Each structure stands twice: as C-alpha cells, then as structure tokens.
Amino acid sequence: MSAIGLHRVLAPAGALPQAAERLDTRSELWPDEVRVRVERLNLDAASFRQLTEQAGGDREAVRATVREIIKDRGKMHNPITGSGGMLVGTVEEVGPESPLGLAKGDRIATLVSLTLTPLVVEDGLARWDGASEQVPCDGYAILFGRSIAAKLPPDLPAPLSLAVMDVCGAPALTARVVSTYAKPTVCVLGAAGKSGSLALAAARRAGAGRVIGVVPIERERAALDSAALAHEVVLADARDPVAVAAAVEQAGGPADVTIVCVDAPGCEGGAILATAAGGTVIFFSMATSFSAAALGAEGLAADLTMLIGNGYVPGHADLALDLLRTEPGVRKLFEERLAT
Known part of the structure; x- marks a missing residue:
C-alpha cells in the first residue's frame, strides 16, 4: 500500500498515478483509502475547450469522448491537454487507516486532480449534455492517503462550491x-x-x-x-x-x-x-x-x-x-x- 496511490497504477510500471496511462478502479479499499459516491465532475477549462473544439461543437461527441477517456484510463485525464478537473460527492466508505479526517456521509470536494483519481462512471453521463464544464454523473472515485479533500460548505450550492474549489x-x-x-x-x-x-x-x-x-x-x-x-x-x-x-x-x-x-x-x-x-x-x-x-x-x-x-x-x-x-x-x- 502506498499513501500516494502507487498500488493503483496498472501501466506503466513505476509511474506515479498522475503520469500513469491506466489506474486500477476496483471499489474495494486499501486501508488508507476513501471511496466517494460521485455527484458531479468539473472538467478543467483548458480540457473542456480542447474537447469542444475537437468535436466541432458536437455535444454528444464531447460526452462520448469524456466517457471513453474515463473508461480507458480509469481516470479523467485528457491525453491532449494532460489535465482533468475535480469532483464533488459523498463519502461512501473510509478505510481504517485513512488520515483524511473524513466520515461516511460527508459531502466533499476533492482538491486533487482527476488525472490521478481512480474514477468509474456508472450512468454513462446520461444527465450531461456536453455543453458545460460541470458534469452531473453517478459513479465512484477513490482517494489515497495523501489526497486532499474539503467538506462542502452548507451555505453555498454544490455547483458554486465546485466551481470555486476547482481553481482555489x-x-x-x-x-x-x-x-x-x-x-x-x-x-x-x-x-x-x-x-x-x-x-x-x-x-x-x-x-x-x-x-x-x-x-x-x-x-x-x-x-x-x-x-x-x-x-x-x-x-x-x-x-x-x-x-x-x-x-x-x-x-x-x-x-x-x-x-x-x-x-x-x-x-x-x-x-x-x-x-x-x-x-x-x-x-x-x-x-x-x-x-x-x-x-x-x-x-x-x-x-x-x-x-x-x-x-x-x-x-x-x-x-x-x-x-x-x-x-x-x-x-x-x-x-x-x-x-x-
């Protein structure tokens, strides 16, 4: 087990999770990991612009490309821009050795990039029209022992908190x-x-x-x-x-x-x-x-x-x-x- 997630790297051997081509997305947790039920992704602006321009403005093509990247790489890591984004969701399970201070039921925003976060989308992005950086979805993500997350403030709408924390x-x-x-x-x-x-x-x-x-x-x-x-x-x-x-x-x-x-x-x-x-x-x-x-x-x-x-x-x-x-x-x- 590695606090920075080396045990989740499938290829190439020896790479850090951010630089890896593929990550292990199994839902079972290592002792210091946390699993999050994902509510919404926020694609970084450079990635969303590139995807939109590549698709010629075809929103369905943007959605299909994002879906394919996540499925193939086990994370949202745009191979052209090298960037990803972040997410909000609810903590589903906490490993007994997790140092993040999170508890089951906490609504959080991850403050680490999607380019190093194991991610599975289970609804095919059916609720996203491909027209916005914010992507409503259902799935799960894995945080490592050395990941960073923040609890969502109760006084702000989740989409607004996500937009701010994406660039904090x-x-x-x-x-x-x-x-x-x-x-x-x-x-x-x-x-x-x-x-x-x-x-x-x-x-x-x-x-x-x-x-x-x-x-x-x-x-x-x-x-x-x-x-x-x-x-x-x-x-x-x-x-x-x-x-x-x-x-x-x-x-x-x-x-x-x-x-x-x-x-x-x-x-x-x-x-x-x-x-x-x-x-x-x-x-x-x-x-x-x-x-x-x-x-x-x-x-x-x-x-x-x-x-x-x-x-x-x-x-x-x-x-x-x-x-x-x-x-x-x-x-x-x-x-x-x-x-x-």
Missing part, C-alpha cells in the same frame, strides 16, 4: 506572491474567468497598488467593469504578445506580477512582454507550454521569475470561499458563468 489554488498563490512586493502593479490575463476573477480579488486584498484585467471581448470587459474587481480592464487577445504588452502599458504597466488564467494555448509571450524586469509571471493555465515560456523569456532577455501554479497552497480552499462570500463582484461573475 490561483488566489492563494496570487496573494502569496503579491504580498512580497510593495504595492505592485498586477496584471491578470483571462481576468473574467473563474481563476482570473479570484486572482484579481486576491491581488487587491494582498496589497496591490494597481490591478489590470485583460479580456478578449467587450462582453467580458463589461462584466468585469460591473464587478469592480480591477482598477482598469483592457481589451486584448492574450495570444497576441504585442497587443497585450501595449494594452497593459497604456493601463499603467508593465506589471510587477502577471497572472495567466487563459484556457487557450499561446499566451506565454504576451505575459512575458507585459511584465517588468525583475517581475514574476504565474502560469495557472493547463494550456501553457512551459518550454515556450522558458525559451521565450530567454529569447527576449527577460529577467523574470516564472512560477507554475500547482493548485495547492495551504488554506487555499478557505481563502477562495472567503473571497466568494465577501466580494460581491466575484460571486456575481461565478453565478453568471454557471447560469450560462
């Missing part, structure tokens, strides 16, 4: 980095999305002197202006480096801290150009090419610190939920996103 690493790391500067200028690419809006709120709370939101379309700019989370919101395609740098400069940049929350590839160059020498870029998008970021910074002679947002910072779920509760603009954006 972003505001926590944003706050940690921003607090190391004295009133920095902070730029968020993809600022109207889930992680983007939370990052804006976290940056302001952590002492940012100026917060700039970058969005690609007028509708998102209007929504973000209404939410009042940024000092200025500018229009630019995050995949156009020159346009991003120019827009950020006109809004008071370059930024000391740039946070990339865009679910599309090709945003590395714009983030680098928009950031001042000695600044920090945080990549939260699973669509990021880290080789493109490293080589792009080298080619531009950009003296930057570049961080990978790994989704875990101690206390991240509590911080994100607090921002949702106390920042009306954040909650408004999340609820509008869920509604559409």
Whole structure:
C-alpha cells in the first residue's frame, strides 16, 4: 500500500498515478483509502475547450469522448491537454487507516486532480449534455492517503462550491506572491474567468497598488467593469504578445506580477512582454507550454521569475470561499458563468 496511490497504477510500471496511462478502479479499499459516491465532475477549462473544439461543437461527441477517456484510463485525464478537473460527492466508505479526517456521509470536494483519481462512471453521463464544464454523473472515485479533500460548505450550492474549489489554488498563490512586493502593479490575463476573477480579488486584498484585467471581448470587459474587481480592464487577445504588452502599458504597466488564467494555448509571450524586469509571471493555465515560456523569456532577455501554479497552497480552499462570500463582484461573475 502506498499513501500516494502507487498500488493503483496498472501501466506503466513505476509511474506515479498522475503520469500513469491506466489506474486500477476496483471499489474495494486499501486501508488508507476513501471511496466517494460521485455527484458531479468539473472538467478543467483548458480540457473542456480542447474537447469542444475537437468535436466541432458536437455535444454528444464531447460526452462520448469524456466517457471513453474515463473508461480507458480509469481516470479523467485528457491525453491532449494532460489535465482533468475535480469532483464533488459523498463519502461512501473510509478505510481504517485513512488520515483524511473524513466520515461516511460527508459531502466533499476533492482538491486533487482527476488525472490521478481512480474514477468509474456508472450512468454513462446520461444527465450531461456536453455543453458545460460541470458534469452531473453517478459513479465512484477513490482517494489515497495523501489526497486532499474539503467538506462542502452548507451555505453555498454544490455547483458554486465546485466551481470555486476547482481553481482555489490561483488566489492563494496570487496573494502569496503579491504580498512580497510593495504595492505592485498586477496584471491578470483571462481576468473574467473563474481563476482570473479570484486572482484579481486576491491581488487587491494582498496589497496591490494597481490591478489590470485583460479580456478578449467587450462582453467580458463589461462584466468585469460591473464587478469592480480591477482598477482598469483592457481589451486584448492574450495570444497576441504585442497587443497585450501595449494594452497593459497604456493601463499603467508593465506589471510587477502577471497572472495567466487563459484556457487557450499561446499566451506565454504576451505575459512575458507585459511584465517588468525583475517581475514574476504565474502560469495557472493547463494550456501553457512551459518550454515556450522558458525559451521565450530567454529569447527576449527577460529577467523574470516564472512560477507554475500547482493548485495547492495551504488554506487555499478557505481563502477562495472567503473571497466568494465577501466580494460581491466575484460571486456575481461565478453565478453568471454557471447560469450560462
């Protein structure tokens, strides 16, 4: 038995569960495991975008592909983006040696990726229309001894809690980095999305002197202006480096801290150009090419610190939920996103 789930890896031998091609999904528990009756999956934004584009917008094809990935791999691990998502459900059984502090009947959200979580779907995703990142379903999942989960707050609807917890690493790391500067200028690419809006709120709370939101379309700019989370919101395609740098400069940049929350590839160059020498870029998008970021910074002679947002910072779920509760603009954006 392994606290990190090595005993569940079927192939290749020696791989960690996240990197594995296939996981063992048997329902019987090892002593430190927990089995969860799954209620809803939340596909990460980059994965859902890729699946939708690959299917040409055919919702049934998206549903069939997700179903096939889970069946073949024993987990939701998109082979193109390398990403998955997370889930909510109810604890069915707890192994006698589980250190997670969970009890049968607890409603929880997993705070570890579906790319390393053994998962079985038993209803064929019959209640999902393929049009949303959130996937109602019936099945079960297995948590390891070293997994992370949080009990769902009773004051929030489960879909809203799931949407927040899916990206709760972003505001926590944003706050940690921003607090190391004295009133920095902070730029968020993809600022109207889930992680983007939370990052804006976290940056302001952590002492940012100026917060700039970058969005690609007028509708998102209007929504973000209404939410009042940024000092200025500018229009630019995050995949156009020159346009991003120019827009950020006109809004008071370059930024000391740039946070990339865009679910599309090709945003590395714009983030680098928009950031001042000695600044920090945080990549939260699973669509990021880290080789493109490293080589792009080298080619531009950009003296930057570049961080990978790994989704875990101690206390991240509590911080994100607090921002949702106390920042009306954040909650408004999340609820509008869920509604559409």
